[in-house]
Amino acid sequence: xxxxxxxxxxxxxxxxxxxxxxxxxxxxxxxxxxxxxxxxxxxxxxxxxxxxxxxxxxxxxxxxxxxxxxxxxxxxxxxxxxxxxxxxxxxxxxxxxxxxxxxxxxxxxxxxxxxxxxxxxxxxxxxxxxxxxxxxxxxxxxxxxxxxxxxxxxxxxxxxxxxxxxxxxxxxxxxxxxxxxxxxxxxxxxxxxxxxxxxxxxxxxxxxxxxxxxxxxxxxxxxxxxxxxxxxxxxxxxxxxxxxxxxxxxxxxxxxxxxxxxxxxxxxxxxxxxxxxxxxxxxxxxxxxxxxxxxxxxxxxxxxxxxxxxxxxxxxxxxxx
Numbered sequence: 001x002x003x004x005x006x007x008x009x010x011x012x013x014x015x016x017x018x019x020x021x022x023x024x025x026x027x028x029x030x031x032x033x034x035x036x037x038x039x040x041x042x043x044x045x046x047x048x049x050x051x052x053x054x055x056x057x058x059x060x061x062x063x064x065x066x067x068x069x070x071x072x073x074x075x076x077x078x079x080x081x082x083x084x085x086x087x088x089x090x091x092x093x094x095x096x097x098x099x100x101x102x103x104x105x106x107x108x109x110x111x112x113x114x115x116x117x118x119x120x121x122x123x124x125x126x127x128x129x130x131x132x133x134x135x136x137x138x139x140x141x142x143x144x145x146x147x148x149x150x151x152x153x154x155x156x157x158x159x160x161x162x163x164x165x166x167x168x169x170x171x172x173x174x175x176x177x178x179x180x181x182x183x184x185x186x187x188x189x190x191x192x193x194x195x196x197x198x199x200x201x202x203x204x205x206x207x208x209x210x211x212x213x214x215x216x217x218x219x220x221x222x223x224x225x226x227x228x229x230x231x232x233x234x235x236x237x238x239x240x241x242x243x244x245x246x247x248x249x250x251x252x253x254x255x256x257x258x259x260x261x262x263x264x265x266x267x268x269x270x271x272x273x274x275x276x277x278x279x280x281x282x283x284x285x286x287x288x289x290x291x292x293x294x295x296x297x298x299x300x301x302x303x304x305x306x307x308x309x310x311x312x313x314x315x316x317x318x319x320x321x
Contacts (some may be wrong), residue, residue: 023056024286027081028280029074029091029116030063035197036224036251037271038063041117043319044275045090052283057087059279067196070165071095077103088112088282090275092134093119093127094165101126112285115270116278118167121296130285131292133278135168135269135300140172141220143301144246144267148218149182151264153244156218157187157209159226161196168222171248175220184218202229203236210237221247227254231262250304252316260307268312269300272320 031038035227042061049059062080064073074091075098082105089106093099093115106113107128115124116133124132141158143170148156156179158172176186189209195201202221206229210216219234221227221241227247234243240262251267257263276299286288304312315321 016307022089024052024283025057025060025085026052026088026090026282026286027060027062027084027086028275028279029081029089029109030061030075030275032063032197034064034189036253037249040251040319040321041271041275044272044277045279046275047272048276048279052279055282055283055287060086066194067162068193070162071098072194072295075099078102078106082109082111086111087286088114090114090116090152090278091161091310092117092167093123094167096123096166100127102289103129111280114278114282116274117269118165124296131281131295133281133297133299134274135298137170138174140248140267140269140301141171141176142178143174143303144171144265145175145178145186146181146221147178147265147303147305148180148220148244148246149184150223151244153182153184154216155185155187155213155215156220157189157213158220159189159191159202159206159222159230160286161191161202161226162193163190163224164193170224172220179218179220185215196223199225199227199229199232202226203232206230206233207236210234210239210243217242217246218246221245223247223278224249224254226253227257227263227266231257250312250316250321252313254317255304255309255313258305261306265303265305267300268304268321270301270302270321271299273299 062077063073115129158175162168172188211283219230221230244264246265248267
C-alpha cells in the first residue's frame with residue numbers, strides 16, 4: 001500500500017472515530033404530550049436536538065401518561081433513561097421526596113444531567129447537576145400576585161390542581177406573598193390531581209368556590225388549561241368582569257382570553273427556552289467539554305398582559321411561546 005493510501009485511510013479512520021465520539025444520546029423527562037405548555041418545551045428540546053442529530057446522537061423525550069402519581073412516575077422515567085444508556089439526562093425535580101433518589105442514581109452512574117423547569121438552583125446544587133434552567137417558581141407566583149394586588153384585587157385564591165408537587169406549592173406560596181403586599185387576603189383551593197388539565201372539573205370547582213366566597217375577586221392558576229377552566233367557572237358563577245384571572249404559562253387559548261379581556265395576565269416562564277437550553281448545554285458538555293459559567297439559567301418570570309399581547313401572539317403562532 002502506498003504512503004498516500006495509508007495516510008488517506010488513517011485520516012478516514014480518525015474522522016470516523018471523531019464522528020462516532022460526538023454522538024450524545026440525551027434523554028429528556030417532561031410533561032404529557034397533550035399538555036399545551038409541555039408541547040412547547042418539547043419543541044425547544046427537539047430544535048436543539050437538530051444539532052445533536054447532525055452529530056450522530058439523538059434526543060429522546062420521556063413523559064408520564066398522566067399526572068395522578070407524578071413524582072413516582074417521573075422518577076421511573078429517569079431510571080428508564082439510565083437503563084437505556086443515556087449519555088446525558090434532563091429532568092425537572094417536581095416532587096423531591098420521590099424523585100431525588102432517581103437523580104442520585106444518575107449521579108452515581110456518572111451521567112451528566114441538568115435540572116430544568118422545577119427545583120431551582122437549590123435542587124441542582126443538592127443533586128450535583130451541571131445547572132438549572134427555568135424560572136424560580138416562587139418568584140413566578142409573587143409576580144402574579146403582585147400584578148393582581150396592584151390592579152386592585154382585595155381577595156385572591158390560588159388553584160392547586162397538583163397538591164404535593166413542589167413547584168405548584170411554590171407558585172401558590174409566592175402568589176400569596178405577592179397579593180398580600182397590596183393588602184389583599186389570600187387562600188388556596190386544592191383540587192385532586194385528576195383535575196389538572198380537566199377544564200370541566202376546574203370550572204365546576206371554581207364556580208362552587210366563588211359562590212361560597214363572595215368577596216373573592218382574583219383567581220390564580222398554576223397550569224394552562226386550569227386558566228381556561230377558571231374563565232368558564234367565573235362565567236358560570238355570574239362573576240365575569242368581577243373576578244380577575246392570572247395564571248402560570250399560556251397557549252393561544254389563554255392569549256385569546258387576555259386579548260379579549262377575560263384574563264388579566266399570564267406569567268411566562270418561556271418553556272421553549274427551557275427545553276432548548278437544557279439540551280444544548282448537555283450536548284456541548286458531552287461532546288466538547290463546554291460548560292456555562294452562569295449558575296442558574298433563568299427563563300422567567302415575565303408577565304404578559306394587554307400591553308404585550310401582540311408580540312406574544314406572534315411567538316405563539318410559531319410554536320415558541
